Amino acid sequence: MYLSHSTTTLVLLIMLFGVISFTMLDTYKNSALEEASANTLGLKADSLEIMVSNSIPKVFNKVLNDAEFQVINSHNSGSDDPFFDNTDSVLTYLDNHMETEVHNNLEAVKTTYKNSGYDLDYNFEITNISMVNGFTFNLQYTLDYNLSKSGALRSKSYEDSKNVTVKTIISAYHYVMSDKKDSLYIKNPNAQDLENFPVFIILNNSNYNFDRNNNGEGLDFYHNGAKLNYWVEYWNSSSLRPKAFLWLKMNLSANSVQQVDIHYDGTGISDGKKVFTMFDDFENSNDTIFKKYIFEDNNEWDYDTSTSPFSNPLYNSNMTYSLADYQPPRMITYDPLSSVVGDDIYHPIWGEPYIAEVDLKGKEDGYSSPQLLMGFYGDYNGIYELGYYTAELGGSRDYIYYFTTNNFYGDIPLNENYLMLGEYYEEYYYSYIADSYILQNDKEWIGVDSGYSPSEDTWYRLKVMMNHVTGDTRIQVATLDDYIHYNNKIYHNYAQYGTYRPRDSYFILGSSNGDNLNNPELYYDNFRVRKYAQLDPYVSGSTLGNNLIYISPPTSSDKYEIGGSNAVFVENPTSPSIVDMLTGLNNSNWGYGITVSSYL
DSSP: OOOOOOOOOOEEEOOOOSOOOOOOOOHHHHHHHHHTTOOSHHHHHHHHHHHHHHHHHHHHHHHHHHHHHHHHHHHHTTOSOOSOSSHHHHHHHHHHHHHHHHHHHHHHHHHHHHHTTOEEEEEEEEEEEEESSSSEEEEEEEEEEEEEETTEEEEEEEEEEEEEEOOSHHHHEEEOOOSSEEEEEEEEOSSSOEEEEEEEEEEOTTTOOTTTOSSOTEEEEEETTEEOEEEEEEEEOSSSSOEEEEEEEEEEOTTEEEEEEEEEEEEEOOOGGGTSSEEEOOOOTTSOSEESOSSSOOOOOEEEEOOSTTOBTTTBOEEEEEOOOSSOOEEEESSOHHHHOOOGGGOTTTSOOEEEEEEEEEEOTTOSSOOEEEEEEEEEOSSSEEEEEEEEEEEEOSEEEEEOSSOEEEEOOOEEEEEEEEEEEEEEEEETTTTEEEEEEEEEEEEEETTOOOOTTOOEEEEEEEOTTTOOEEEEEEEHHHHHHTTSOOOEEEEEOSOOOOOOOEEEEEEOOSSOOSOOEEEEEEEEEEEOOSSOOEEEEEEOSOOEEEEOOOOSSSEEEOSGGGOEEEEETTSOOHHHHHTTOOOSSOOOOOOOOOOO
């Protein structure tokens, strides 16, 4: 007997979710018995040959599945080497078990014929098994038989072959479990491509194995073989329902689903500067994008351990704060957003909208709101003048005040403890009358949202969606506790359309109160600017626990999808064939471990 095996197989690698249950029905035996009901010698002989030919695909699929189950059961029984020794042993297994199955079928036919007065002697043998492509095997066999009744005899000896396409679930999949990675599927619901786009993802027990890596250190994320930059915003693996928030920077084609592989023991490092267009986590003064003063270097800001719900010694140790009780402390980015962005498509002045967001907490005697702001659309000449718009968590209405080196003069009007929108113009100049430099601050309020009253001493996320072209601006705010609990989905919204006159693109953080003489406390953390999309990309599926390698035939395309977002197939002609898989051969980076814990 000669067995051959072609190695020209294309193999696809995939990870799918869930435990697979599989039932193999012996329908070929019923077919055989139906064929045996013919009532003449010639018809009986013809039926016999048809039965053998038709049973070959079903028998082969069953035997191939049995080979898969043998590997699975061997692993589940604790074997260190559950696979076949080599490809010859796989082919021998397929050959012997196919012959046994077909012989069982022929014995069933022989019994049925005998009950009708026919005598049947036969010999069936598989002579060759080869692979045509990843899904198709060619099976060659011989059948010799003598069929007789009442002295009449029909004898035949012939060779035939059958191409068999693997169709059943177990024979199409080789069950292996990665020791190092699982997968997420990221959906871009927009009609436009998203390039270098920060994608928010939530990790929990349904899509991440916290037992493999419970603090996120060294995680690697891969998309189409390329390692992705990421930033860990929030990590809590100590609760009964662990959860983490991360941002991945990746390219997403329009209306597509992309697979991202998670490697648990890689070398990745959380780094927001590599994910966002602008970023400052206020960890220290040596790595900041904010100048901690605007006109006078008055040393009003410092750093301390973060008190935010995001506080984590690995990812979010510190925050910046000010307790200044004289001039309202404010800081400004060293550079405008327009100088950071080189791509015209995403340029803030003539291109696409952006989002700026920051975490903040504050309090001041006499007020129930934090008295904090984030300024945007800032125009700053770097020396004497600054104009900008603001989103404020409480603050004063219109005012003009003056500061000298040792005096304050001003008119502080009504203070609002609501979400506010304002416009500022600041000027710094020398006054010969006062014989001192003077900081003049002129504020006008644009609107007050009396439907939202932020509380003092509470951490918030303040988010501004900016369109420098139209001036349309949307403000969103949420407590960080709600942000975490509702997975970045619950915000209070306040929008202004076309009322702003965008100047440039500096950002300002600091006090929204005019006098600042009431023991203020200002805390800021995690400022970033990122690209905007009409619809946010999201995690549409995942594979966790039960992972498979998929064996595929050649196709004219190098990528296609079946079954929705959970099954993206990429051809890999250098990977092992289905026969090689049964021997444990695997030149990918996947580890072995059987994933099927039960099946029918």
